[in-house]
Amino acid sequence: MAAEKGLTPRAEDFSAWYNEVVLRGELADYSPVRGCMVIRPYGYGIWENMQRALDRMFKETGHQNAYFPLFIPQSFIAREAEHVEGFAKEMAVVTHTRLRASADGGLEVDPDSKLEEPLIVRPTSETIIYSMFAKWVQSYRDLPLLINQWANVVRWEMRTRLFLRTAEFLWQEGHTAHATEAEAEEEARRMLGVYRDFMDNWMAMPPVLGRKSDSERFPGAVRTYSCEALMQDNRALQAGTSHMLGQNFARQFDLKFQSESGAEEYAWNTSWGVSTRLIGGLVMTHGDDTGLVIPPRLAPYQVVIIPIYRRDEERALVLEKAEHAKEALRNDGVSVYLDAREGMTPGAKFYEWERKGVPLRIEIGPRDVAQEQLVLVRRAVYGEELRKETVGEAEALAGIRTRLEAIQQAMLAAAVRRREQNSYRGVEDYGRFREIIDGSGGFVYAGWCGSAECEARVKEETKATIRVLPFEEFRTPEAPARCVVCGGEAREEAVWARAY
Numbered sequence: 001m002a003a004e005k006g007l008t009p010r011a012e013d014f015s016a017w018y019n020e021v022v023l024r025g026e027l028a029d030y031s032p033v034r035g036c037m038v039i040r041p042y043g044y045g046i047w048e049n050m051q052r053a054l055d056r057m058f059k060e061t062g063h064q065n066a067y068f069p070l071f072i073p074q075s076f077i078a079r080e081a082e083h084v085e086g087f088a089k090e091m092a093v094v095t096h097t098r099l100r101a102s103a104d105g106g107l108e109v110d111p112d113s114k115l116e117e118p119l120i121v122r123p124t125s126e127t128i129i130y131s132m133f134a135k136w137v138q139s140y141r142d143l144p145l146l147i148n149q150w151a152n153v154v155r156w157e158m159r160t161r162l163f164l165r166t167a168e169f170l171w172q173e174g175h176t177a178h179a180t181e182a183e184a185e186e187e188a189r190r191m192l193g194v195y196r197d198f199m200d201n202w203m204a205m206p207p208v209l210g211r212k213s214d215s216e217r218f219p220g221a222v223r224t225y226s227c228e229a230l231m232q233d234n235r236a237l238q239a240g241t242s243h244m245l246g247q248n249f250a251r252q253f254d255l256k257f258q259s260e261s262g263a264e265e266y267a268w269n270t271s272w273g274v275s276t277r278l279i280g281g282l283v284m285t286h287g288d289d290t291g292l293v294i295p296p297r298l299a300p301y302q303v304v305i306i307p308i309y310r311r312d313e314e315r316a317l318v319l320e321k322a323e324h325a326k327e328a329l330r331n332d333g334v335s336v337y338l339d340a341r342e343g344m345t346p347g348a349k350f351y352e353w354e355r356k357g358v359p360l361r362i363e364i365g366p367r368d369v370a371q372e373q374l375v376l377v378r379r380a381v382y383g384e385e386l387r388k389e390t391v392g393e394a395e396a397l398a399g400i401r402t403r404l405e406a407i408q409q410a411m412l413a414a415a416v417r418r419r420e421q422n423s424y425r426g427v428e429d430y431g432r433f434r435e436i437i438d439g440s441g442g443f444v445y446a447g448w449c450g451s452a453e454c455e456a457r458v459k460e461e462t463k464a465t466i467r468v469l470p471f472e473e474f475r476t477p478e479a480p481a482r483c484v485v486c487g488g489e490a491r492e493e494a495v496w497a498r499a500y
């Protein structure tokens with residue numbers, strides 16, 4: 001069997017590398033419908049683990065899941081002016097409800113089935129959800145209303161990338177209604193914090209948090225907050241957003257309540273979401289030139305066991321030991337796969353599971369059985385730790401969870417280190433700014449006067465955008481005095497980067 005061709009190295013062509021990792025790691029495939037993708041079982045397994053973790057966090061913060069329709073009346077979308085402007089060009093519109101036989105023996109749209117009002121396939125569900133909230137909320141006692149929905153949405157993207165930008169994608173959208181502005185603001189920030197917790201501690205993809213500039217704000221929001229992560233090619237990924245919607249939607253959908261004092265008031269809304277785009281972020285944060293590297297807490301398989309034997313008489317012995325190890329780990333709550341496939345060399349199995357990013361591999365051969373030991377191989381190392389170790393069997397099995405946790409921590413530490421090594425602070429000169437953006441890329445922290453003109457000029461000249469106006473803890477201790485673009489007085493510090 002010929003050796004499989006390696007991946008395009010990241011340094012050579014990051015974008016080609018990304019596609020190869022996703023396809024050959026069996027996360028997703030192209031679909032017959034242009035712009036859409038098929039999420040394969042291995043990729044969906046990662047998504048399920050993401051969902052499970054996030055869903056628990058949403059419930060712990062008081063939210064309940066519900067489900068709203070895929071179709072939204074066109075008139076709903078048209079109600080919120082700013083919302084319309086932001087989305088109008090990217091929607092799938094349903095105009096008819098029936099097919100009929102055509103003269104040439106095929107099918108055609110039945111013109112008699114034209115809908116009176118077209119339906120929009122949801123690009124996001126603010127309008128339909130707040131129209132329902134308006135029915136359910138009468139008094140301040142009905143608030144806060146804290147709902148999450150797991151769903152698919154459609155935005156008619158023309159230039160698509162697997163997981164990062166597809167016409168249809170999976171996500172969750174949280175939608176809440178509150179009695180006061182302060183509560184809504186607190187909620188929007190709280191959920192951004194939940195995302196951060198998830199990205200740090202599950203994905204090992206540490207984001208920078210902050211507020212979006214007006215031009216990057218979600219259409220219809222008063223304020224948009226965002227988690228921005230830095231990928232290995234030094235481009236930013238907007239990984240999760242949380243919006244304080246003010247009363248914009250409440251006014252349009254008559255979402256009112258009677259306050260404690262008896263007055264009628266409009267509710268305050270928030271919405272927040274993360275999507276299957278996170279899987280793309282995971283790939284671009286941790287993958288290497290061999291393939292995927294998945295953090296243990298999200299890995300469909302945390303451990304893969306590869307039995308190694310040459311002669312038939314070794315087979316039963318080795319497999320028995322491998323089964324025992326699998327059972328022991330499973331009982332310990334470890335997600336483990338015993339790869340006992342016949343007709344495949346151990347080397348080919350190593351290669352396949354490395355390409356798929358399984359964090360830890362256990363090799364068991366006749367010698368290991370005899371000496372009651374296991375060979376443990378980490379998918380990736382980040383510091384002084386050994387990639388390959390031989391450990392006594394009992395000690396190895398008892399220590400797997402600790403080992404996986406150590407890998408999780410090492411991945412986060414490495415990602416933080418990489419982000420900081422590629423963050424440039426105190427950049428005052430626009431020439432230097434452009435040099436970084438056009439060269440290595442990365443997060444550039446620089447002063448901004450607050451004008452849309454300076455922001456637009458940077459975008460025009462460098463394709464970089466303001467990713468966030470960072471929260472206090474991410475800001476450079478010494479606040480910039482001047483706008484890096486025009487030299488005027490800086491109103492705040494901004495994080496600039498080219499983005500996905």
Ligand SMILES: [Zn+2]
Pocket residue numbers: 448449450451454483484485486487488
């Ligand atoms: Zn300026």
